[in-house]
Amino acid sequence: MQQYHPPIYVLAFCTLLTTLVLIFVGGLVTGTDAGMAVPDWPTTFGDNMFLYPLSQMVSGLLVWIPDDLATNLGQGILTKPIQEALNIDENILSSTSTVQVVEKDQAWKIHDPVANRFYTILRQEDRLGVYVHGVLFEHSHRLLGTLVGLLTIATTISIWIYNSVKQLKWISALALLAVIIQGLLGGLRVIENSIVLAIIHASFAPISLAFFTSLVLLTSKKWSQSPPTTDVSQVHRLAIFASGLIYVQLILGAILRQTAQHLSAHILVAILVAMHIILIVRRVFLDMQTFSGFVGLAMLMGSVVILQMALGIGAWYSEFQLGERMPYMLRTAITSGHHFLGVLLFMLSFIFTLDVLRHPSGETTSSGLSELGQIKSG
Ligand code: HEM
Ligand code: HEM
Structure with missing residues (x-):
């Protein structure tokens, strides 16, 4: 019998979706300069954060x-x-x-x-x-963070009870640890009123996201079945490198957003990221055309990177050229859109990387990752 429990998959999927919403709202917190809108933590203006009235959240x-x-x-x-x-x-x-x-x-x-x-x-x-x-965004972000924490606890407990794959259990435990660290970093950023901690909090978010993405893939039906034996090892290193580059780019983006410094490094890495995505798309079209999944994912990454470059130029123009002269809502939409699309690109590249690594390479019959989803339940 193969390892596929639909309820665990649904739970992991809900956790991932909620995390994406949480990250989007986090981007809005930064984009609207609302990082210190609520000056205390874990309380909200001295009160229990769960009892803070909705009416005051709206008006602040x-x-x-x-x-x-x-x-x-x-x-x-x-x-x-x-x-x-x-x-x-x-x-x-x-x-x-x-x-x-x-x-x-x-x-x-x-x-x-x-x-x-x-x-x-x-x-x-x-x-x-x-x-x-900015109380609305900041406080919603905290509440969503709590929801993600609860969903992660539920996913982790379900995996530990119903799934016997050791590696999966440990990945779920690490996902829980990541979400706890992420929450603490968010809280400390407020208590310490620290820009450095804001950058660390932003840079750690993709790591939490990577864990949730892994859990969704590893608990999915597709991963419970053997992957086709076609050799896709030629793209392994490229995929890993592209994901690493995008992650570095997210860190540079966070530094740039919080300090308005190192724009040139961010642009340089943007060019490298775009080049690597182009190489991936080329490889997929040359050697992996029979895999509709890879083709779709590569095309999506290609489109996202083009849009992301355009939004990046928009963010540069609005933040570094026009500043206050650009309407506030438009500025926030461009910079927050650029932030979210960057995180999305990282997630897509991470999915692509895990998926190609799952396919056995030419020399071996089965890779560690391909085994992970398939080990029989006890
Ligand atoms: C799993 C939980 C969490 C995730 C994944 C997460 C993610 C994020 C992300 C992606 C940003 C945007 C960073 C940027 O645009 O540079 C952000 C901003 C922020 N988050 Fe969180 N967050 C979480 C929990 C929390 C918690 C519990 C707090 C507690 C107060 C918090 C406080 C903040 C603050 C204050 C900012 C704005 C930072 C600034 O620009 O000054 N976060 N978060
Ligand atoms: C692959 C391409 C790119 C990716 C993945 C990317 C990613 C990001 C991310 C995630 C952020 C926000 C970080 C945070 O809030 O934590 C950011 C900020 C920024 N990026 Fe990019 N970026 C890319 C390309 C570019 C390009 C080509 C430019 C400009 C020519 C650019 C200009 C900016 C600017 C100006 C900011 C700061 C916006 C602000 O102050 O609110 N980016 N980038």
């Missing part, structure tokens, strides 16, 4: 302050009473913050350059509501 209300502070705000300067009014729990407003009048007597904006946070203050009846920018 931080606190109500007395109406008479409007006079201070109207002068466009940060006075002591305003600063004190905003110093609540973990939230400390730096004295270098600036105040901007958006609408006379009605709306003001405060920017704290130290924490890189924006506050919007709105007059509402006889009091002023202080709203923090």
Whole structure:
């Protein structure tokens, strides 16, 4: 009997899909500069994060302050009473913050350059509501992170109970470990208010994704059957190298996004990535045409890399040339789209790599990976 349990596969698949949504929302958190929108962790503004009201998540209300502070705000300067009014729990407003009048007597904006946070203050009846920018994305990202954690626990437990393949059990345990580390890195990034940790958190995300992708492939029906014996070893090294290059590119992208530095390295690696994907597409069309799966995947990678290069140029133009002059929504869409497509390209290349490695090479009859999905259940 072969190793295929549909419920485990579905669970692994749901975990992967939720992770992709989580990564997309993570990109929006960075894209909207909302990394420090919620200044504490694991609590949210001092409360249990699961009980944080949905209404406040949408509006991002931080606190109500007395109406008479409007006079201070109207002068466009940060006075002591305003600063004190905003110093609540973990939230400390730096004295270098600036105040901007958006609408006379009605709306003001405060920017704290130290924490890189924006506050919007709105007059509402006889009091002023202080709203923090980006709470919706940041808090949804945390909740989704928790959901991914729970789904991973369920997948791992199911695999340990119902699947006897030792390697698969260990991969599921490592996936769980990866998600715990990823969550901790996210939390520490907030507690420490650290850009370095934001980069590490972003760079570790594809590793978690790679584990979930492996679990989906290894628990799938296709992987429970023997792969065709055709030799595809000529593309093994190319596939591994392309995946490695894309991963390096994601790290360079994270550094670039957080620090606006090393653009030239990012462009150089982008060219290398594109070249390697072209080589893969060429190889697949020359030697592997009979495998419709590989052809489809290679074509998809080719299309994604073209779109990604175009979005990269768009991201460069919007962030490094136009800046504030480009509409905020468009800028966010381009940079977040570029982030997500980059991660997607990594996932596709990783799937391609695992799939070619599963096929036995010319000399051996069966590779380690091909055995993984097929070992009989006990
Ligand atoms: C499995 C769990 C998680 C995954 C896969 C994940 C993934 C990501 C990704 C891909 C980004 C975008 C990075 C970028 O664009 O540079 C991000 C951003 C972020 N994540 Fe997570 N995350 C997870 C859990 C968490 C948790 C539990 C927190 C807790 C607070 C968190 C806090 C953040 C913050 C603050 C950012 C914005 C970083 C910044 O730009 O300053 N994440 N996450
Ligand atoms: C294979 C091609 C490429 C891949 C896989 C890729 C991937 C990425 C990723 C994943 C990010 C965001 C990282 C994060 O937020 O954690 C990023 C950022 C960026 N990339 Fe690329 N990139 C590619 C090509 C390019 C090209 C050709 C350019 C420009 C000519 C470019 C310009 C940028 C810029 C300007 C940013 C920062 C955007 C911001 O500040 O929000 N990229 N890249």
